[in-house]
Amino acid sequence: MFELLGIPPQVLMGQLLLGLINGSFYAVLSLGLAVIFGLLNIINFSHGAQYMLGGFVAWMLLTYFGIGYWWALILAPLVVGATGLVLERLALSKLYHLDHLYGLLLTFGVALIIQGLFRNYYGISGQPYQIPEILSGGQNLGFMFLPNYRAWVVVASVIVCFGTWFMIEKTRLGAYLRAATENPVLVGAFGINVPRMIMLTYAFGVGLAGFAGVLAAPIYSVNPNMGADLIIVVFAVVVIGGMGSIMGAILTGYGLGVIEGLTRVFYPEGSAVVIFVIMAIVLMIKPEGLFGRGA
Amino acid sequence: MAMADNTSDLAPISQSVGMPMLHKVIFVALLAVLTVLPFLVYPVFAMKVMCFALFAAAFNLLLGFGGLLSFGHAAYFGGASYVAAHAAKVWGFTPELAVLTGTAAAAVLGLLIGALAIRRQGIYFAMVTLAFAQMVYFFALQAEFTGGEDGIQSVPRGDLFGLISLQDNIALYFFVLAVTFGGILFLYRIVHSPFGQVLKAIRENEPRAVSLGYQVNRYKLLVFVLSATFAGLAGATKSQVFQLASLTDVHWSMSGEVVLMTLLGGMGTIFGPLVGAAVIVTMQNYLATLGAWVTIIQGVIFVLGVLLFREGIVGVLARWLKRPL
Structure with a gap:
Protein backbone atom coordinates (compact mmCIF):
# COMPACT_ATOMS: atom_id res chain seq x y z
CA MET A 1 0.00 0.00 0.00
CA PHE A 2 1.02 3.57 -0.55
CA GLU A 3 2.09 5.88 2.22
CA LEU A 4 1.20 9.54 2.28
CA LEU A 5 3.67 11.85 4.01
CA GLY A 6 4.75 8.97 6.23
CA ILE A 7 1.21 8.30 7.43
CA PRO A 8 0.15 4.65 7.13
CA PRO A 9 -3.01 4.36 5.00
CA GLN A 10 -4.86 2.48 7.78
CA VAL A 11 -4.46 5.48 10.07
CA LEU A 12 -5.40 7.94 7.37
CA MET A 13 -8.47 6.04 6.21
CA GLY A 14 -9.49 5.28 9.79
CA GLN A 15 -9.46 8.95 10.72
CA LEU A 16 -11.15 9.89 7.47
CA LEU A 17 -13.97 7.50 8.33
CA LEU A 18 -14.16 8.88 11.85
CA GLY A 19 -14.28 12.36 10.37
CA LEU A 20 -17.02 11.33 7.99
CA ILE A 21 -19.04 9.96 10.92
CA ASN A 22 -18.60 13.15 12.93
CA GLY A 23 -19.48 15.00 9.74
CA SER A 24 -22.69 12.97 9.48
CA PHE A 25 -23.76 14.24 12.88
CA TYR A 26 -22.69 17.80 12.06
CA ALA A 27 -24.68 17.61 8.83
CA VAL A 28 -27.90 16.25 10.35
CA LEU A 29 -27.74 18.66 13.29
CA SER A 30 -26.86 21.76 11.29
CA LEU A 31 -29.55 20.81 8.79
CA GLY A 32 -32.09 20.79 11.63
CA LEU A 33 -30.83 24.15 12.85
CA ALA A 34 -31.04 25.58 9.34
CA VAL A 35 -34.59 24.31 8.78
CA ILE A 36 -35.72 25.80 12.10
CA PHE A 37 -33.87 29.06 11.51
CA GLY A 38 -35.31 29.42 8.04
CA LEU A 39 -38.88 29.64 9.24
CA LEU A 40 -38.69 30.62 12.92
CA ASN A 41 -35.66 32.90 12.74
CA ILE A 42 -34.40 31.54 16.02
CA ILE A 43 -31.33 29.55 16.85
CA ASN A 44 -32.42 26.42 18.64
CA PHE A 45 -29.98 26.24 21.54
CA SER A 46 -31.65 23.13 22.90
CA HIS A 47 -30.72 21.21 19.74
CA GLY A 48 -27.89 19.42 21.56
CA ALA A 49 -30.19 18.49 24.43
CA GLN A 50 -32.79 17.20 21.97
CA TYR A 51 -30.10 15.12 20.27
CA MET A 52 -29.28 13.67 23.70
CA LEU A 53 -33.00 13.13 24.28
CA GLY A 54 -33.17 11.07 21.08
CA GLY A 55 -30.38 8.81 22.33
CA PHE A 56 -32.03 8.46 25.72
CA VAL A 57 -35.46 7.70 24.29
CA ALA A 58 -33.89 4.91 22.23
CA TRP A 59 -32.16 3.59 25.34
CA MET A 60 -35.36 3.79 27.40
CA LEU A 61 -37.40 2.05 24.71
CA LEU A 62 -34.92 -0.80 24.78
CA THR A 63 -34.45 -0.95 28.55
CA TYR A 64 -38.00 -0.46 29.75
CA PHE A 65 -40.09 -1.75 26.85
CA GLY A 66 -37.74 -4.07 25.01
CA ILE A 67 -38.23 -2.12 21.79
CA GLY A 68 -35.18 -2.49 19.58
CA TYR A 69 -33.01 -0.21 17.48
CA TRP A 70 -35.02 -0.17 14.26
CA TRP A 71 -38.27 0.84 15.91
CA ALA A 72 -36.36 3.35 18.02
CA LEU A 73 -35.00 4.90 14.86
CA ILE A 74 -38.59 5.80 13.95
CA LEU A 75 -40.17 6.25 17.38
CA ALA A 76 -37.47 8.32 19.11
CA PRO A 77 -37.51 11.15 16.53
CA LEU A 78 -41.31 11.17 16.79
CA VAL A 79 -41.15 11.44 20.58
CA VAL A 80 -38.54 14.18 20.43
CA GLY A 81 -40.56 15.91 17.71
CA ALA A 82 -43.66 15.73 19.90
CA THR A 83 -41.82 17.43 22.77
CA GLY A 84 -40.82 20.04 20.20
CA LEU A 85 -44.49 20.59 19.29
CA VAL A 86 -45.31 21.24 22.93
CA LEU A 87 -42.34 23.54 23.41
CA GLU A 88 -43.20 25.54 20.30
CA ARG A 89 -46.86 25.90 21.25
CA LEU A 90 -46.33 26.75 24.91
CA ALA A 91 -43.24 28.90 24.75
CA LEU A 92 -41.55 29.72 21.45
CA SER A 93 -44.73 30.91 19.74
CA LYS A 94 -45.04 33.62 22.41
CA LEU A 95 -41.71 35.15 21.38
CA TYR A 96 -41.99 35.68 17.62
CA HIS A 97 -42.87 39.35 17.98
CA LEU A 98 -39.73 39.96 20.08
CA ASP A 99 -36.03 40.18 19.32
CA HIS A 100 -34.79 36.81 18.04
CA LEU A 101 -32.29 36.68 20.87
CA TYR A 102 -35.07 35.80 23.30
CA GLY A 103 -35.67 32.56 21.42
CA LEU A 104 -32.01 31.71 21.90
CA LEU A 105 -32.18 32.49 25.62
CA LEU A 106 -35.35 30.46 26.07
CA THR A 107 -34.01 27.39 24.29
CA PHE A 108 -30.78 27.71 26.28
CA GLY A 109 -32.87 27.50 29.45
CA VAL A 110 -34.71 24.48 28.04
CA ALA A 111 -31.36 22.81 27.32
CA LEU A 112 -30.27 23.39 30.93
CA ILE A 113 -33.51 21.86 32.22
CA ILE A 114 -33.38 18.76 30.00
CA GLN A 115 -29.69 18.13 30.64
CA GLY A 116 -30.08 18.78 34.37
CA LEU A 117 -33.01 16.38 34.68
CA PHE A 118 -31.20 13.57 32.94
CA ARG A 119 -28.04 14.23 34.93
CA ASN A 120 -30.12 13.96 38.06
CA TYR A 121 -31.62 10.59 37.23
CA TYR A 122 -28.88 8.93 35.21
CA GLY A 123 -25.66 10.56 36.44
CA ILE A 124 -22.94 11.61 34.06
CA SER A 125 -21.61 8.15 33.30
CA GLY A 126 -22.94 6.81 30.03
CA GLN A 127 -25.50 4.09 29.44
CA PRO A 128 -24.28 1.53 26.90
CA TYR A 129 -26.44 0.76 23.86
CA GLN A 130 -25.82 -2.38 21.82
CA ILE A 131 -25.19 -2.21 18.10
CA PRO A 132 -28.11 -4.03 16.42
CA GLU A 133 -27.08 -7.57 15.52
CA ILE A 134 -27.46 -7.21 11.78
CA LEU A 135 -24.97 -4.32 11.77
CA SER A 136 -22.37 -5.76 14.12
CA GLY A 137 -19.05 -6.90 12.72
CA GLY A 138 -17.43 -5.25 9.76
CA GLN A 139 -15.84 -5.54 6.35
CA ASN A 140 -12.17 -5.91 5.60
CA LEU A 141 -11.58 -3.61 2.68
CA GLY A 142 -7.94 -4.63 2.29
CA PHE A 143 -6.56 -1.23 3.23
CA MET A 144 -8.74 -0.82 6.34
CA PHE A 145 -11.38 -2.45 8.50
CA LEU A 146 -14.83 -0.91 8.10
CA PRO A 147 -17.25 -1.55 10.97
CA ASN A 148 -20.72 -2.13 9.52
CA TYR A 149 -22.47 0.13 11.97
CA ARG A 150 -20.28 3.10 11.11
CA ALA A 151 -20.92 2.61 7.43
CA TRP A 152 -24.63 2.50 8.23
CA VAL A 153 -24.42 5.81 10.12
CA VAL A 154 -22.93 7.52 7.09
CA VAL A 155 -25.47 5.97 4.73
CA ALA A 156 -28.45 6.74 6.99
CA SER A 157 -27.41 10.34 7.51
CA VAL A 158 -26.90 10.85 3.78
CA ILE A 159 -30.37 9.43 3.09
CA VAL A 160 -32.00 11.66 5.71
CA CYS A 161 -30.10 14.77 4.61
CA PHE A 162 -30.90 14.36 0.95
CA GLY A 163 -34.46 13.32 1.73
CA THR A 164 -34.91 16.55 3.63
CA TRP A 165 -33.26 18.53 0.87
CA PHE A 166 -35.53 16.93 -1.70
CA MET A 167 -38.62 17.58 0.37
CA ILE A 168 -37.80 21.25 0.86
CA GLU A 169 -36.47 22.05 -2.58
CA LYS A 170 -38.55 19.81 -4.86
CA THR A 171 -41.99 19.17 -3.38
CA ARG A 172 -45.11 21.29 -3.07
CA LEU A 173 -44.93 21.17 0.73
CA GLY A 174 -41.36 22.41 0.52
CA ALA A 175 -42.45 25.19 -1.81
CA TYR A 176 -44.97 26.37 0.80
CA LEU A 177 -42.21 26.22 3.38
CA ARG A 178 -39.80 28.25 1.28
CA ALA A 179 -42.52 30.75 0.47
CA ALA A 180 -43.35 31.14 4.16
CA THR A 181 -39.66 31.72 4.86
CA GLU A 182 -39.67 34.58 2.38
CA ASN A 183 -43.00 36.14 3.33
CA PRO A 184 -45.18 34.49 5.99
CA VAL A 185 -47.92 37.13 5.81
CA LEU A 186 -48.49 36.67 2.10
CA VAL A 187 -48.48 32.87 2.36
CA GLY A 188 -51.04 33.13 5.16
CA ALA A 189 -53.19 35.30 2.91
CA PHE A 190 -53.27 32.42 0.39
CA GLY A 191 -55.04 30.33 3.00
CA ILE A 192 -52.13 28.34 4.34
CA ASN A 193 -52.03 27.87 8.09
CA VAL A 194 -48.63 29.40 8.74
CA PRO A 195 -48.58 29.01 12.56
CA ARG A 196 -49.24 25.28 12.16
CA MET A 197 -46.51 25.06 9.54
CA ILE A 198 -44.10 26.80 11.89
CA MET A 199 -45.01 24.38 14.67
CA LEU A 200 -44.50 21.34 12.46
CA THR A 201 -41.25 22.72 11.09
CA TYR A 202 -39.86 23.11 14.60
CA ALA A 203 -40.98 19.58 15.44
CA PHE A 204 -39.34 18.28 12.27
CA GLY A 205 -36.08 20.11 13.03
CA VAL A 206 -35.81 18.73 16.54
CA GLY A 207 -36.96 15.34 15.26
CA LEU A 208 -33.84 15.38 13.07
CA ALA A 209 -31.80 16.02 16.21
CA GLY A 210 -33.53 13.07 17.88
CA PHE A 211 -32.74 10.89 14.86
CA ALA A 212 -29.07 11.85 15.10
CA GLY A 213 -29.20 10.94 18.78
CA VAL A 214 -30.44 7.43 18.00
CA LEU A 215 -27.74 7.01 15.36
CA ALA A 216 -25.16 8.10 17.91
CA ALA A 217 -26.39 5.86 20.72
CA PRO A 218 -24.46 2.69 19.76
CA ILE A 219 -21.27 4.62 18.92
CA TYR A 220 -20.98 6.92 21.91
CA SER A 221 -22.51 5.85 25.18
CA VAL A 222 -25.79 7.61 25.89
CA ASN A 223 -25.10 10.28 28.50
CA PRO A 224 -26.74 13.56 29.54
CA ASN A 225 -23.86 15.72 28.31
CA MET A 226 -23.43 14.11 24.88
CA GLY A 227 -25.02 17.04 23.10
CA ALA A 228 -23.73 19.92 25.19
CA ASP A 229 -20.28 20.36 23.65
CA LEU A 230 -21.28 18.98 20.27
CA ILE A 231 -23.83 21.73 19.73
CA ILE A 232 -21.17 24.44 20.07
CA VAL A 233 -19.16 22.83 17.27
CA VAL A 234 -22.36 22.62 15.21
CA PHE A 235 -22.90 26.34 15.81
CA ALA A 236 -19.47 26.98 14.35
CA VAL A 237 -20.37 24.73 11.41
CA VAL A 238 -23.52 26.77 10.89
CA VAL A 239 -21.58 30.05 11.01
CA ILE A 240 -19.10 28.70 8.46
CA GLY A 241 -21.81 27.44 6.10
CA GLY A 242 -24.35 30.18 6.64
CA MET A 243 -27.91 29.07 7.22
CA GLY A 244 -29.37 30.40 4.00
CA SER A 245 -29.04 27.14 2.12
CA ILE A 246 -30.13 23.60 3.02
CA MET A 247 -27.58 21.99 0.75
CA GLY A 248 -24.95 24.36 2.13
CA ALA A 249 -25.61 23.18 5.68
CA ILE A 250 -25.33 19.54 4.61
CA LEU A 251 -22.12 19.94 2.60
CA THR A 252 -20.46 22.09 5.25
CA GLY A 253 -21.30 19.48 7.89
CA TYR A 254 -19.67 16.59 6.03
CA GLY A 255 -16.78 18.69 4.79
CA LEU A 256 -15.82 19.97 8.21
CA GLY A 257 -16.10 16.47 9.70
CA VAL A 258 -13.59 15.23 7.14
CA ILE A 259 -11.28 18.21 7.69
CA GLU A 260 -11.40 17.55 11.42
CA GLY A 261 -10.51 13.89 10.79
CA LEU A 262 -7.56 14.87 8.60
CA THR A 263 -6.35 17.30 11.25
CA ARG A 264 -6.36 14.46 13.74
CA VAL A 265 -3.91 12.62 11.48
CA PHE A 266 -1.53 15.43 10.69
CA TYR A 267 -1.76 17.68 13.75
CA PRO A 268 -3.64 15.90 16.56
CA GLU A 269 -3.35 18.80 19.03
CA GLY A 270 -5.31 21.03 16.67
CA SER A 271 -8.23 18.69 16.03
CA ALA A 272 -10.38 20.09 18.85
CA VAL A 273 -10.12 23.64 17.58
CA VAL A 274 -9.68 23.31 13.81
CA ILE A 275 -13.37 24.05 13.12
CA PHE A 276 -13.18 27.21 15.24
CA VAL A 277 -10.04 28.30 13.39
CA ILE A 278 -11.81 27.76 10.06
CA MET A 279 -14.69 29.81 11.42
CA ALA A 280 -12.29 32.66 12.21
CA ILE A 281 -10.86 32.50 8.68
CA VAL A 282 -14.31 32.43 7.09
CA LEU A 283 -15.34 35.43 9.22
CA MET A 284 -12.36 37.34 7.87
CA ILE A 285 -12.84 36.43 4.22
CA LYS A 286 -16.57 35.88 3.76
CA PRO A 287 -18.39 36.90 6.93
CA GLU A 288 -21.84 35.87 5.67
CA GLY A 289 -20.68 32.24 5.48
CA LEU A 290 -19.73 30.04 2.52
CA PHE A 291 -23.31 29.51 1.42
CA GLY A 292 -24.80 32.49 3.25
CA ARG A 293 -26.98 35.19 1.79
CA GLY A 294 -26.04 38.00 4.14
CA ALA A 295 -27.40 38.50 7.67
CA MET B 1 -12.68 62.22 13.54
CA ALA B 2 -15.78 64.16 12.68
CA MET B 3 -17.68 62.26 15.31
CA ALA B 4 -16.99 64.74 18.08
CA ASP B 5 -19.42 67.28 16.62
CA ASN B 6 -22.18 64.75 16.24
CA THR B 7 -21.93 63.42 19.77
CA SER B 8 -22.54 66.82 21.29
CA ASP B 9 -26.03 66.78 19.79
CA LEU B 10 -26.89 63.67 21.69
CA ALA B 11 -25.09 64.48 24.87
CA PRO B 12 -27.56 66.78 26.66
CA ILE B 13 -30.21 64.07 26.87
CA SER B 14 -28.71 62.42 29.91
CA GLN B 15 -25.69 64.54 30.70
CA SER B 16 -27.68 67.19 32.48
CA VAL B 17 -26.08 67.42 35.92
CA GLY B 18 -23.95 64.36 36.47
CA MET B 19 -25.29 61.46 38.48
CA PRO B 20 -29.00 61.69 39.45
CA MET B 21 -29.64 62.03 43.17
CA LEU B 22 -31.36 58.65 43.37
CA HIS B 23 -28.35 56.86 41.90
CA LYS B 24 -26.02 58.69 44.27
CA VAL B 25 -28.12 57.62 47.24
CA ILE B 26 -28.17 54.00 46.07
CA PHE B 27 -24.42 53.89 45.49
CA PRO B 38 -17.91 41.15 55.95
CA PHE B 39 -18.60 41.36 59.66
CA LEU B 40 -22.09 39.89 59.15
CA VAL B 41 -21.63 37.17 56.53
CA TYR B 42 -18.74 34.94 55.46
CA PRO B 43 -16.35 37.38 53.70
CA VAL B 44 -15.40 34.93 50.93
CA PHE B 45 -19.06 34.58 49.98
CA ALA B 46 -19.46 38.38 49.91
CA MET B 47 -16.35 38.68 47.75
CA LYS B 48 -17.73 36.09 45.34
CA VAL B 49 -20.94 38.10 45.01
CA MET B 50 -18.97 41.28 44.31
CA CYS B 51 -16.81 39.62 41.64
CA PHE B 52 -19.89 38.28 39.88
CA ALA B 53 -21.66 41.62 40.23
CA LEU B 54 -18.77 43.27 38.35
CA PHE B 55 -18.78 40.45 35.80
CA ALA B 56 -22.52 40.86 35.18
CA ALA B 57 -22.22 44.65 35.04
CA ALA B 58 -19.46 44.33 32.42
CA PHE B 59 -21.59 41.91 30.44
CA ASN B 60 -24.57 44.24 30.73
CA LEU B 61 -22.53 47.05 29.19
CA LEU B 62 -22.36 44.95 26.03
CA LEU B 63 -25.87 43.46 26.05
CA GLY B 64 -27.97 46.07 27.80
CA PHE B 65 -26.35 49.17 26.35
CA GLY B 66 -24.63 47.90 23.22
CA GLY B 67 -27.42 45.47 22.27
CA LEU B 68 -24.87 42.72 21.56
CA LEU B 69 -25.51 39.28 23.08
CA SER B 70 -22.18 37.58 23.67
CA PHE B 71 -22.49 33.97 24.69
CA GLY B 72 -18.78 33.63 25.36
CA HIS B 73 -17.95 35.96 28.20
CA ALA B 74 -16.51 33.11 30.23
CA ALA B 75 -13.48 33.37 27.92
CA TYR B 76 -12.50 36.77 29.32
CA PHE B 77 -13.57 36.05 32.88
CA GLY B 78 -11.79 32.70 32.99
CA GLY B 79 -8.91 33.70 30.73
CA ALA B 80 -8.05 36.63 33.01
CA SER B 81 -8.40 34.38 36.03
CA TYR B 82 -5.81 31.97 34.60
CA VAL B 83 -3.35 34.72 33.68
CA ALA B 84 -3.72 36.46 37.05
CA ALA B 85 -3.29 33.17 38.92
CA HIS B 86 -0.22 32.33 36.85
CA ALA B 87 1.25 35.80 37.38
CA ALA B 88 0.77 35.61 41.13
CA LYS B 89 1.96 32.04 41.53
CA VAL B 108 -6.26 41.62 24.25
CA LEU B 109 -8.43 38.52 23.94
CA GLY B 110 -11.50 40.74 23.67
CA LEU B 111 -9.86 42.74 20.90
CA LEU B 112 -8.97 39.61 18.91
CA ILE B 113 -12.34 37.90 19.27
CA GLY B 114 -14.35 41.12 19.11
CA ALA B 115 -12.77 42.20 15.83
CA LEU B 116 -13.98 38.96 14.24
CA ALA B 117 -17.31 38.65 16.04
CA ILE B 118 -18.62 42.11 15.15
CA ARG B 119 -18.53 41.08 11.51
CA ARG B 120 -21.76 39.18 12.20
CA GLN B 121 -24.93 40.33 13.91
CA GLY B 122 -27.74 39.05 16.10
CA ILE B 123 -27.82 35.33 16.71
CA TYR B 124 -24.75 34.77 14.54
CA PHE B 125 -22.84 37.11 16.85
CA ALA B 126 -23.95 34.99 19.81
CA MET B 127 -22.87 31.78 18.10
CA VAL B 128 -19.50 33.20 17.02
CA THR B 129 -18.64 34.44 20.51
CA LEU B 130 -19.71 31.10 21.98
CA ALA B 131 -17.56 29.18 19.51
CA PHE B 132 -14.48 31.31 20.20
CA ALA B 133 -15.02 30.93 23.93
CA GLN B 134 -15.09 27.17 23.44
CA MET B 135 -11.76 27.50 21.66
CA VAL B 136 -10.38 29.29 24.72
CA TYR B 137 -11.80 26.47 26.83
CA PHE B 138 -9.96 23.84 24.79
CA PHE B 139 -6.80 25.91 25.06
CA ALA B 140 -7.18 26.01 28.86
CA LEU B 141 -7.77 22.26 28.84
CA GLN B 142 -4.65 21.45 26.81
CA ALA B 143 -2.09 24.19 27.49
CA GLU B 144 0.82 23.59 29.87
CA PHE B 145 0.48 26.59 32.15
CA THR B 146 -3.22 26.18 32.90
CA GLY B 147 -2.78 22.79 34.58
CA GLY B 148 -5.54 21.06 32.55
CA GLU B 149 -8.23 19.45 34.70
CA ASP B 150 -6.55 20.59 37.94
CA GLY B 151 -6.41 24.28 37.06
CA ILE B 152 -3.95 26.53 38.87
CA GLN B 153 -4.30 25.77 42.56
CA SER B 154 -3.08 27.37 45.79
CA VAL B 155 -2.34 30.75 44.26
CA PRO B 156 -0.57 32.82 46.96
CA ARG B 157 -2.51 35.84 48.16
CA GLY B 158 0.60 38.00 48.47
CA ASP B 159 1.05 41.53 49.75
CA LEU B 160 -0.85 44.43 48.20
CA PHE B 161 1.69 46.89 46.72
CA GLY B 162 4.24 44.67 48.48
CA LEU B 163 3.13 46.20 51.79
CA ILE B 164 -0.26 45.00 53.03
CA SER B 165 -0.76 41.30 53.55
CA LEU B 166 -3.97 39.95 52.03
CA GLN B 167 -3.81 36.68 53.95
CA ASP B 168 -6.54 37.99 56.19
CA ASN B 169 -10.00 37.69 54.66
CA ILE B 170 -11.05 41.15 55.85
CA ALA B 171 -8.03 42.87 54.29
CA LEU B 172 -8.66 41.00 51.05
CA TYR B 173 -12.34 41.90 51.25
CA PHE B 174 -11.62 45.62 51.17
CA PHE B 175 -9.21 45.16 48.28
CA VAL B 176 -11.94 43.32 46.37
CA LEU B 177 -14.50 45.95 47.39
CA ALA B 178 -12.29 48.74 46.05
CA VAL B 179 -11.65 46.94 42.77
CA THR B 180 -15.24 45.85 42.06
CA PHE B 181 -16.94 49.01 43.29
CA GLY B 182 -14.47 51.12 41.34
CA GLY B 183 -15.08 48.97 38.28
CA ILE B 184 -18.83 49.32 38.55
CA LEU B 185 -18.59 53.11 38.96
CA PHE B 186 -16.33 53.22 35.91
CA LEU B 187 -18.90 51.23 33.92
CA TYR B 188 -21.57 53.66 35.11
CA ARG B 189 -19.47 56.51 33.79
CA ILE B 190 -19.05 54.81 30.41
CA VAL B 191 -22.81 54.25 30.06
CA HIS B 192 -23.54 57.91 30.81
CA SER B 193 -20.79 59.33 28.63
CA PRO B 194 -21.32 60.61 25.07
CA PHE B 195 -19.85 57.28 23.98
CA GLY B 196 -22.63 55.51 25.91
CA GLN B 197 -25.23 57.68 24.18
CA VAL B 198 -23.90 56.71 20.77
CA LEU B 199 -24.03 53.06 21.83
CA LYS B 200 -27.70 53.41 22.70
CA ALA B 201 -28.33 55.08 19.36
CA ILE B 202 -26.69 52.12 17.59
CA ARG B 203 -28.65 49.65 19.67
CA GLU B 204 -31.95 51.35 18.89
CA ASN B 205 -31.42 51.92 15.20
CA GLU B 206 -28.15 50.91 13.61
CA PRO B 207 -28.86 52.08 10.04
CA ARG B 208 -29.78 55.52 11.37
CA ALA B 209 -26.58 55.70 13.41
CA VAL B 210 -24.66 54.81 10.26
CA SER B 211 -26.48 57.46 8.27
CA LEU B 212 -25.60 60.03 10.94
CA GLY B 213 -21.99 59.32 10.16
CA TYR B 214 -20.98 57.12 13.07
CA GLN B 215 -18.39 54.46 12.44
CA VAL B 225 -13.20 45.32 24.39
CA LEU B 226 -14.35 47.37 27.39
CA SER B 227 -16.84 44.71 28.37
CA ALA B 228 -14.24 41.95 28.01
CA THR B 229 -11.74 44.00 30.03
CA PHE B 230 -14.04 44.47 32.99
CA ALA B 231 -15.18 40.86 32.80
CA GLY B 232 -11.47 40.07 32.98
CA LEU B 233 -11.02 42.37 35.97
CA ALA B 234 -13.76 40.41 37.73
CA GLY B 235 -12.24 37.05 36.83
CA ALA B 236 -8.71 38.09 37.81
CA THR B 237 -9.97 39.33 41.17
CA LYS B 238 -11.90 36.12 41.74
CA SER B 239 -8.75 34.06 41.18
CA GLN B 240 -7.07 35.98 44.00
CA VAL B 241 -10.03 35.41 46.32
CA PHE B 242 -10.32 31.68 45.77
CA GLN B 243 -6.58 31.22 45.10
CA LEU B 244 -7.68 29.16 42.15
CA ALA B 245 -8.19 29.34 38.40
CA SER B 246 -10.11 26.40 36.97
CA LEU B 247 -11.95 25.16 33.91
CA THR B 248 -15.28 26.11 35.51
CA ASP B 249 -14.44 29.76 34.88
CA VAL B 250 -13.94 29.29 31.12
CA HIS B 251 -16.73 26.77 30.54
CA TRP B 252 -19.77 27.76 28.45
CA SER B 253 -22.01 27.29 31.48
CA MET B 254 -20.24 30.28 33.05
CA SER B 255 -21.13 32.33 29.97
CA GLY B 256 -24.71 31.21 30.45
CA GLU B 257 -24.67 32.15 34.13
CA VAL B 258 -23.69 35.74 33.45
CA VAL B 259 -26.45 36.02 30.87
CA LEU B 260 -28.87 34.68 33.48
CA MET B 261 -27.72 37.15 36.15
CA THR B 262 -28.20 40.05 33.77
CA LEU B 263 -31.56 38.82 32.49
CA LEU B 264 -32.88 38.18 35.99
CA GLY B 265 -31.69 41.51 37.39
CA GLY B 266 -32.79 43.48 34.37
CA MET B 267 -30.73 44.10 31.26
CA GLY B 268 -30.04 47.66 30.34
CA THR B 269 -30.42 48.79 33.95
CA ILE B 270 -27.57 50.02 36.13
CA PHE B 271 -28.28 48.02 39.25
CA GLY B 272 -29.97 44.98 37.70
CA PRO B 273 -26.80 42.95 37.09
CA LEU B 274 -25.72 43.54 40.70
CA VAL B 275 -29.06 42.26 42.01
CA GLY B 276 -29.06 39.35 39.56
CA ALA B 277 -25.53 38.33 40.56
CA ALA B 278 -26.40 38.50 44.25
CA VAL B 279 -29.53 36.36 43.76
CA ILE B 280 -27.86 33.71 41.60
CA VAL B 281 -24.69 33.40 43.70
CA THR B 282 -26.78 33.17 46.89
CA MET B 283 -28.97 30.55 45.31
CA GLN B 284 -25.96 28.50 44.19
CA ASN B 285 -24.53 28.79 47.67
CA TYR B 286 -27.60 27.51 49.48
CA LEU B 287 -28.59 24.90 46.92
CA ALA B 288 -25.06 23.59 46.28
CA THR B 289 -25.89 20.26 47.91
CA LEU B 290 -28.70 19.63 45.44
CA GLY B 291 -26.27 19.02 42.56
CA ALA B 292 -27.93 19.01 39.16
CA TRP B 293 -31.04 20.70 40.55
CA VAL B 294 -29.12 23.99 40.50
CA THR B 295 -28.81 23.65 36.72
CA ILE B 296 -32.49 22.79 36.40
CA ILE B 297 -33.55 25.77 38.53
CA GLN B 298 -31.33 28.05 36.47
CA GLY B 299 -32.96 26.69 33.33
CA VAL B 300 -36.41 27.32 34.78
CA ILE B 301 -35.45 30.90 35.70
CA PHE B 302 -34.23 31.37 32.12
CA VAL B 303 -37.49 30.10 30.63
CA LEU B 304 -39.77 31.99 32.99
CA GLY B 305 -37.60 35.10 32.77
CA VAL B 306 -37.84 35.15 28.98
CA LEU B 307 -41.56 34.35 28.89
CA LEU B 308 -42.91 36.43 31.75
CA PHE B 309 -40.28 38.65 33.28
CA ARG B 310 -38.20 40.21 30.54
CA GLU B 311 -37.69 43.48 32.40
CA GLY B 312 -35.98 41.74 35.30
CA ILE B 313 -36.21 42.60 38.98
CA VAL B 314 -34.73 46.09 38.74
CA GLY B 315 -36.53 46.74 35.46
CA VAL B 316 -39.86 46.19 37.20
CA LEU B 317 -38.81 48.37 40.14
CA ALA B 318 -37.78 51.13 37.75
CA ARG B 319 -41.17 50.98 36.05
CA TRP B 320 -42.96 51.27 39.39
CA LEU B 321 -40.80 54.18 40.49
CA LYS B 322 -40.88 55.71 37.01
CA ARG B 323 -37.13 56.33 37.29
CA PRO B 324 -34.25 54.73 35.43
CA LEU B 325 -32.32 52.51 37.83
Missing part, protein backbone atom coordinates in the same frame (compact mmCIF):
# COMPACT_ATOMS: atom_id res chain seq x y z
CA VAL B 28 -23.69 55.43 48.91
CA ALA B 29 -26.12 53.08 50.64
CA LEU B 30 -24.57 50.14 48.77
CA LEU B 31 -21.11 51.18 49.87
CA ALA B 32 -22.29 51.52 53.46
CA VAL B 33 -23.84 48.04 53.41
CA LEU B 34 -20.77 46.53 51.78
CA THR B 35 -18.50 48.10 54.41
CA VAL B 36 -20.22 46.29 57.27
CA LEU B 37 -21.12 43.16 55.29
CA VAL B 90 4.75 31.56 38.99
CA TRP B 91 5.97 35.09 38.33
CA GLY B 92 5.47 36.17 41.96
CA PHE B 93 3.53 39.33 41.07
CA THR B 94 1.90 41.33 43.85
CA PRO B 95 -1.94 41.00 43.87
CA GLU B 96 -2.66 44.34 42.16
CA LEU B 97 -0.14 43.61 39.38
CA ALA B 98 -1.45 40.08 38.94
CA VAL B 99 -5.00 41.40 38.61
CA LEU B 100 -3.86 44.06 36.14
CA THR B 101 -1.97 41.49 34.07
CA GLY B 102 -5.04 39.25 33.93
CA THR B 103 -7.23 42.20 32.99
CA ALA B 104 -4.86 43.24 30.21
CA ALA B 105 -4.90 39.68 28.86
CA ALA B 106 -8.69 39.78 28.77
CA ALA B 107 -8.56 43.10 26.90
CA VAL B 216 -20.63 51.85 14.02
CA ASN B 217 -18.09 49.04 13.95
CA ARG B 218 -15.54 51.08 15.89
CA TYR B 219 -18.08 51.70 18.63
CA LYS B 220 -19.07 48.05 18.70
CA LEU B 221 -15.47 46.91 18.91
CA LEU B 222 -14.65 49.41 21.64
CA VAL B 223 -17.63 48.42 23.77
CA PHE B 224 -16.77 44.77 23.22
